[in-house]
Amino acid sequence: xxxxxxxxxxxxxxxxxxxxxxxxxxxxxxxxxxxxxxxxxxxxxxxxxxxxxxxxxxxxxxxxxxxxxxxxxxxxxxxxxxxxxxxxxxxxxxxxxxxxxxxxxxxxxxxxxxxxxxxxxxxxxxxxxxxxxxxxxxxxxxxxxxxxxxxxxxxxxxxxxxxxxxxxxxxxxxxxxxxxxxxxxxxxxxxxxxxxxxxxxxxxxxxxxxxxxxxxxxxxxxxxxxxxxxxxxxxxxxxxxxx
Amino acid sequence: xxxxxxxxxxxxxxxxxxxxxxxxxxxxxxxxxxxxxxxxxxxxxxxxxxxxxxxxxxxxxxxxxxxxxxxxxxxxxxxxxxxxxxxxxxxxxxxxxxxxx
Numbered sequence: 001x002x003x004x005x006x007x008x009x010x011x012x013x014x015x016x017x018x019x020x021x022x023x024x025x026x027x028x029x030x031x032x033x034x035x036x037x038x039x040x041x042x043x044x045x046x047x048x049x050x051x052x053x054x055x056x057x058x059x060x061x062x063x064x065x066x067x068x069x070x071x072x073x074x075x076x077x078x079x080x081x082x083x084x085x086x087x088x089x090x091x092x093x094x095x096x097x098x099x100x101x102x103x104x105x106x107x108x109x110x111x112x113x114x115x116x117x118x119x120x121x122x123x124x125x126x127x128x129x130x131x132x133x134x135x136x137x138x139x140x141x142x143x144x145x146x147x148x149x150x151x152x153x154x155x156x157x158x159x160x161x162x163x164x165x166x167x168x169x170x171x172x173x174x175x176x177x178x179x180x181x182x183x184x185x186x187x188x189x190x191x192x193x194x195x196x197x198x199x200x201x202x203x204x205x206x207x208x209x210x211x212x213x214x215x216x217x218x219x220x221x222x223x224x225x226x227x228x229x230x231x232x233x234x235x236x237x238x239x240x241x242x243x
Numbered sequence: 244x245x246x247x248x249x250x251x252x253x254x255x256x257x258x259x260x261x262x263x264x265x266x267x268x269x270x271x272x273x274x275x276x277x278x279x280x281x282x283x284x285x286x287x288x289x290x291x292x293x294x295x296x297x298x299x300x301x302x303x304x305x306x307x308x309x310x311x312x313x314x315x316x317x318x319x320x321x322x323x324x325x326x327x328x329x330x331x332x333x334x335x336x337x338x339x340x341x342x343x344x
Contacts, residue, residue, distance in 0.1 A: 019330040044248055051256035061255050068245045071254060078258040084290065085259070089266035091283040094274060096267075105271070109263035114294060119326070121287045163303045164338040167312045170299035171319075171333030173291045178320035180288070187288055194292035202297050216293050224289045228281035 006130050013134020019172055020115045020135060021142030026165030027055055028143045029157060032150015034059065038066040042151040049147040053113055053140055056213050057082045084216045088117040095120065095127040104129045111136040115169060118176040186231050194223050299333075308340040 028049055035045040040062070052058050060081045064074050089112055096104070111120075111132040116139065120132045181188035201207045201215050210218070246254060274280050299316070300309035312333040319332040 016326055019327045022334075023330065040248065044252065047249075048252050048256075051252065052259050054259055057255075057259055061252070064255070065248055065251050069251075071246060074251060074254055075258050078255050079262060082259050082262050085263045086266060087286055088290070089263050090270060091286040093267050093270035094280070094283050098272065105267040106264065109260060109267055112263045114291070118287055118291050159304070160338065160341055163308070163341060164334045166302040167299055167309070167316075167333040167337050168330045170295045170302065171312070171316045171330035172326055173295040174313075174316040174320040174333075175324060175326045175329035177288050177291050177295075178317060179324040182321055190285060190288050191292045194289045195296035198293040199297050212294075212298075216290055219293045220286055220289050224282050224285035227285045227289070228278050232277045232281040233284050 006128065009128040009131040010134045013131040013136075014138050015134075016119055016131075017135035017138025019168060020119075020139035022165060023115070023168035023172065024139050024143040025146040026162055026168065028146030029150040029162065031055070031058055031062075032147040032152075033154055034150075035062055035147065036151045036154060038062055040065065040151065042148045045151045046144055046148040049144045050140065053110070053143060054082055054085070055114075056211075081211075081213045084114075084213060084220070085112050085117075087217070087220055088112050088114075092117060092121060092127065095123070096129075097126040100126075100129070108132060113139070115139070115172055118173060122176050122180075186227075190223065190227055194219060197223065303337050303341075305341065305344045307344055308337045311340045312336045 031049070032042075032045055035048070040048075048058055048061060052061065057078065060077055064077060069077070089109060092108070092112065096108075108129050111129075116132055116135045119135060120127050123131060177187075177191050181191045197219050198215065201210065201219070245251070274283070296313070299313050300306060303309045303312070315336040316329055316333045319329040323329065
């Protein structure tokens with residue numbers, strides 16, 4: 001990879017980080033209000049957001065801090081709530097060039113959030129990690145600032161603004177999955193099935209008591225696992241995507 | 244034993260980092276198993292679809308705003324596909340429908 005290409009991907013990452021940043025701001029603002037509610041100060045909440053960069057994971061962390069949980073409980077809860085990142089990292093590890101310097105295998109993990117993972121895996125061929133770094137710088141700035149302001153300003157932000165910003169992240173998810181679904185009928189079916197199953201999980205008794213983090217893991221294993229059995233990716237198509 | 248707020252934060256941040264980092268260390272070579280490759284290829288689509296629906300519909304104060312945002316988002320992603328455009332369209336839809344409902 002040339003330095004020109006590196007710069008190009010980094011700048012593109014900064015640009016694509018802007019909508020992520022906006023969506024994160026709204027979510028992390030709410031997170032900050034919650035953190036303030038259990039008596040965390042702005043520094044503690046800011047450090048949490050900067051170090052963890054995980055929405056459901058941080059809500060769980062706040063509950064653990066509030067209940068003065070033991071170390072074992074903290075670690076096991078963190079693993080369960082954030083397990084989907086494990087799957088995402090497995091998936092993204094296959095998007096890295098074998099020639100990529102080893103240091104990126106320690107830097108890129110910090111960038112694995114739902115949104116940055118989604119965009120990074122949508123890149124054709126190998127991923128230039130600088131794309132992910134660009135997105136991470138912009139979006140983590142919004143994520144951390146939002147958390148700190150949530151602690152400091154509490155309920156000053158008007159409800160309509162929080163409301164409008166709250167769908168920004170989902171809009172991005174649609175922008176990631178719908179264009180490939182338009183080109184590939186199998187992926188379109190997969191997206192529809194996943195949404196339908198997710199909908200069922202939120203209304204059926206018993207299933208609806210499952211936390212959203214676990215729902216993502218269970219459905220991903222079942223549906224992506226089944227899809228891989230029924231419709232294994234064609235090696236030639238894959239080579240073309242990597243060229 | 245409770246390690247205090249800063250100790251708790253450090254432990255939890257390290258745990259989350261390790262969850263994200265381990266796969267990058269384990270899978271250093273390209274996986275040759277076709278099923279596993281296919282599975283990992285499909286993971287993003289399933290994960291993001293599961294996270295989007297029904298969450299987008301339930302994210303706002305009013306379910307109709309959420310439904311409108313979903314429809315507009317689907318159309319915008321289908322015809323235009325640009326990330327920023329789709330995200331802004333969804334936000335604007337919630338804002339505008341919020342004036343009506």
